[in-house]
Every structure is written in C-alpha cells, then in structure tokens.
Amino acid sequence: MQIPFFKRFALTPAERRRELLGFLFISPWLIGFLLWTIYPLASSLYYSFTRYDLIREPIFIGFRNFQEIFREEEFRKVMYNTLYYVGIGSPLYVATSFLLANLLNTKIVGRSVFRAIFFFPSIVPMVVIAMVWSFLLNVQYGAINGTLQAMGLPVIRFLSDPALAKPTLIMINVWGAGSMLVIFLAALQDVPRELYEAAIVDGAALWHRFWYITIPLCTPVILYNLVMSLIWGFQDVSLPLLLTGGGPNKATQFYALFLYRNAFQFLRMGKAAALAWILFVIIVTFTLLLFKSTGRWVYYHGGDNK
C-alpha cells in the first residue's frame, strides 16, 4: 500500500522540535550560504551574460562575453601561460616535496629542525616573499646577480626575460611548497613498517622498497596534493601580481591575474564573471577527479586521526 505523498514527510511534534533546533544551530552558516554563496553565484551567472562597468546598469548581451573570450588572442596566451605554470609547476612541487619528505623520513638527527626550515617559507606573508625575491633577483643589485657579476659572469634577467619569468616563479613556488612536504611526511608515517621489514627479509633493494611499497601506499596523498596544487595554480594571483605584474610581454599573465585585471582594473565585470565561471568548470572537473580517486585518503586521515 502506498503512503500518501505528504505523509511521508510528516514529522511528529518531537521530530519537528528537533528539526527546528538543528536549523537554529546551523542558521549562521545557512544564512551566510544564501548571502555569500548562493546569491553571488546566481548573480555572477547573470553578470556573465551582461556588459557591466559598475557605473551604468548591466546590459544583457547573451553569450558575447564567452565568444569574445574564446576568440581573443590574449586569452589563448593566458591559457598557455596557465597550463605551463600548472602543468610543469604542480608535478614539480609534488615530486620535490615527496622526495624531500622521504629523505626526512629516514633516520635523521634533527629532523624536526629540517622540517621546520622547509615548512617555514609557506607561512610567511606572500607580500614579504615577493619583496625578498624581487630584491634577490634584481638585475642591478640583487644578491644573485651581484655574485654572478663579481665572478665575471653575465647577469640573468630572471623576472624581465619572457623566457625565464615563468620558470622563475615556479622555482619560488617550489621553495614555498613546505605545507605539501608536511602532508607527505605525515602520510609516510602511516605506512606500516612491517611491510618494509618483510621486504628487507625478502632481499628487496632500497629502490624496490621505494617503488613497490612507498609510492603505491602514498598514491592517494600524491594525487591529493597534485590536484590541490593544480587548483591553487589556476587561482594564484598574488605572486605574479606582486613580482611581475603579468609581464614581461604578458609572459606571466595567468588565468586568475587576467580575471582580476578585467574586474578591478578594466572594470569589465561581465567578462570577469564569465571568466570566473569557466574557471569554476575547470576546478569542479579537477575536484571531482579528486573525490573519485581519494576515498582511501579521506578514510584514514579524516575523523579520529588514529
């Protein structure tokens, strides 16, 4: 027999009170969610189909923002820059921090000191990092070029040569990827040591233990870090804005910087909203990939932390 539709949702008075209490407790988030997420999402979608400069009222122009973006020469350059930044950068950050974490996970005197040193740059304000590096890499009086000149070598235009600007930013990010190292180190601690003991009894060499035990057991975390850094790379504004301002010759004009410029420097709010929605699609794709493949990681790191 079928229960009438409305009765399936009927609650007893006690249940209704519990629902009300629950809603009361989460109401800060719920109101914030409607105000700072749902409404902006909806209006951002609307703005993406308009031309809007903050002064005149938005004018509906259909898909023209998207058409303009995909036809534009500069957008292609921006996509190339971003894919370079993310495609070369992210695997490099993951690989270097993973190797370093493995090195720190061996029998080492002063491990926590080394870890603190490698971790530290990642919590220093981005502005400070940008100031220090732009000074260090300065062509005329930076420490690096000063040393090169003193040795009679030619100077390197780290940030003003279009071919070098992107690799330079990537290297600074490698230096600042300490939080990834800490995550890897925690994951390596969770690899059961019996596995290594068994492997040693079986005569497995160091390289084989790394390749057949460490890497397979860490793949969920490797993937997690990889996806997180991909997402981060697409959203990074501060470092290129502070160090190169998108130059030289737009070589470091990355996606999020391009978006920021369109919104707050050229006041093209409609186009910026369209760019943001394209970014959203890219990021959701990466995130779904993450959720699909890291069930295991979520299992043993969430919750009770062992």
Place this chain on the structure above:
Amino acid sequence: MATRTMNKATPLVVTYTPRKKKRTLVEILLDVLKYTILIVLSISYLLPFYWMFTSALKNDSQIYTIPPVWIPNPAMWENFWNAWTTYNFNLYLFNTVFKYALPVAIGTVVSSSIVAYGFGRLRWKSREFLFAICLSTMMVPFQVTMVPLFIIFKKMGWINTFLPLVVPAFFGNPFNIFLLRQFFRSIPEDLLDAARIDGANELGVLFRVVLPLSKPVLTVVALFAVMGAWNDFLGPLIYLNNSKNYTLAIGIESLRRTISSVGSVALAYPYLMAVSTIVTIPIILLFFFAQRTFIEGITLTGMKG
C-alpha cells in the same frame, strides 16, 4: 605534529639495520650524502630570509656594492625604527590586528562552533543533506563570488571599510565547521547527557561542556584565522584603498610603490626589507607556538579515537 613524527621515527627507506652490526662503508657514504643534501637545501631555504634581515641593516652604499655585502658593517639598526615609524606602520599594525585579525578570529570561532555543534551533536533529519551542501561549497572558487560580492558591498557602502573582510567570518567557514565537527564528535555522549540532566539546554551544553573540552582545536582554528588575516593580500587589495585603512601587507606593497615611483630614494631597499622583517617576526613566533598547539590537538584526538 612534530612529536608524532619524532616518536615514530623509524628507519624506513635509506638506512635500515635489523641487528646491531658494524656500519658498512656504503651506509656511511649514504649518510654523508643525505646530510650534505639536507644542509645545502636548508641553507638555500634560509638564505632569502638572511638576505632580507641583513639588507635591512645596510646603508645605501652597501646596497649597491658588488659583490653583495653579506655582513653589513656598519649595521644600521635604526633602519627598523625609522622605516616603521616614517611610513605609518603602527597604524597598519593596529588595523591588521584589531580591525581584521581579531574580529575574524572571534567571528570564525563562535559561528563555526555553533554550526559544528548543530551538524555534529544534534540528531535531526535534514542534517546529513545540509552538511553535504556545506562541504561542497568549499569547491566554489573565490573568483566566482568575488565580482558579485564586490558589487553587493559597493551598493551597501562597505568599500573602504573592514566590513567585507570581517562580516562574512561571522557566518561560519565550511573548513572550520568540518574540523570542529570532527572534534566535537569525539567527545563522549555521557558528558553531554550529564549536563542535559542537570537542566542545561543545547546551547548551554555547547558552551559549558563541549567548548571547554575543545580548546586545542579552537586554538588551531583561531590561529589559522589570525594568520590568514595577517598574510592576506588580495582581500585588502580589493576592498581597502584608503591609506588610513591599510593592513600590513598592503602597507608593504604601497611602500614599494612609493619608492619605485619616486625613483631612487635613499634607503629604499633597507627600509622595505626592515619592514618585511618586522612583519615576519610574529609569524616565526606564532609558528613555534602553533606547532605545540597542533601536537596537543592531535594527541588529544588520538587518545579519544
């Protein structure tokens, strides 16, 4: 975090000695290689900070010297004081701490705790569904809501105030809600029931039983909020453009712009580096303090789990 790693320090990959035996030559060589790599890397990680600090002590002629000066002589300690006071950094410090970091920390801790209690310790039907939505909002990139939020705050007349940066913190933050919920769930139900029998309502249970037991995780949440505000560059850049409202991060950037627009100002780089050094020092202190907090939080959850 640190003790956990140290206690379980196991020789996993490079050196493994099942029984006490004499170390072979290969093992010794591997150790030498290992420490060489670590020490060289450590120096290169710290060198930029050393350069920042020593450059702050230089006078102009030492800045433009080739090869670079690594130990400034004479050391101009007065640069720190002069840079900080000449460019109004006391005001920026006040703004950062009292108008941004503290309100955000308080707002986040209070609102996220209440929401986390609703999601973690109350039993009601729509809970799981709404919690899933809450978590999924973490996926929405900041850029998507950035444009409409700016428009909303502009219409409300909030540009050039700290309200756009502070008010949203009072509505809970999904990541912190998740973190607190996990912790609240580890507290035994008996403790909560005891308080309920004594006549406490759910808000009383939260504030008198759950929150006092959750100090470690609350500290972590508050610390992250304070550090986020201290380090934030983009938020203040978008919403604050009057120098009376600058935060430290924006203050440093504007100092650089002042210097580069006027051209070669005397002591430009030493001042910039002096201010950067001062802004980094609290992070160093917080870092050591936070490390202990993390350990406490993790060991506590570990004991209960």
